[in-house]
Amino acid sequence: MIRGFAILLLCQLVGETAARGLALPVPGPVLGLALLVLGLWCRDRWRPYADGELAGSDVGRVAAGLLGGLALLFVPAGVGVMPYFGLIGQYGMAIGLALVGSTLATLLVTVGVFLLVKRLLPARSSAEP
Numbered sequence: 001m002i003r004g005f006a007i008l009l010l011c012q013l014v015g016e017t018a019a020r021g022l023a024l025p026v027p028g029p030v031l032g033l034a035l036l037v038l039g040l041w042c043r044d045r046w047r048p049y050a051d052g053e054l055a056g057s058d059v060g061r062v063a064a065g066l067l068g069g070l071a072l073l074f075v076p077a078g079v080g081v082m083p084y085f086g087l088i089g090q091y092g093m094a095i096g097l098a099l100v101g102s103t104l105a106t107l108l109v110t111v112g113v114f115l116l117v118k119r120l121l122p123a124r125s126s127a128e129p
Contacts, residue, residue, distance in 0.1 A: 004058030011036040
């Protein structure tokens with residue numbers, strides 16, 4: 001399990017170093033996650049995983065443990081909102097409308113981009129793998 005945690009931290013360190021060293025506009029942990037996904041993809045291409053093998057690996061067990069405690073990370077944000085209950089009550093309707101409106105706008109833009117990309121890419125026949 002220590003090895004899995006070390007792999008996750010190493011990927012994050014490399015991502016952070018690349019983001020800061022190259023002045024990239026992407027957060028280091030995001031680059032580290034991309035590096036981890038790329039590493040797992042490469043390993044799977046050379047030696048494919050059996051069903052459930054990745055979940056039982058060191059990285060899989062550490063990831064499951066971290067995801068199990070993810071809800072605790074929302075507690076500070078919830079506590080930080082408490083002093084603003086008056087403002088939330090005063091502007092609750094506007095906040096709710098902004099959330100619903102932005103969600104709908106995001107969904108519509110996503111569908112539009114999907115349809116545009118689908119139109120621009122050539123259609124594949126079902127015979128191709």
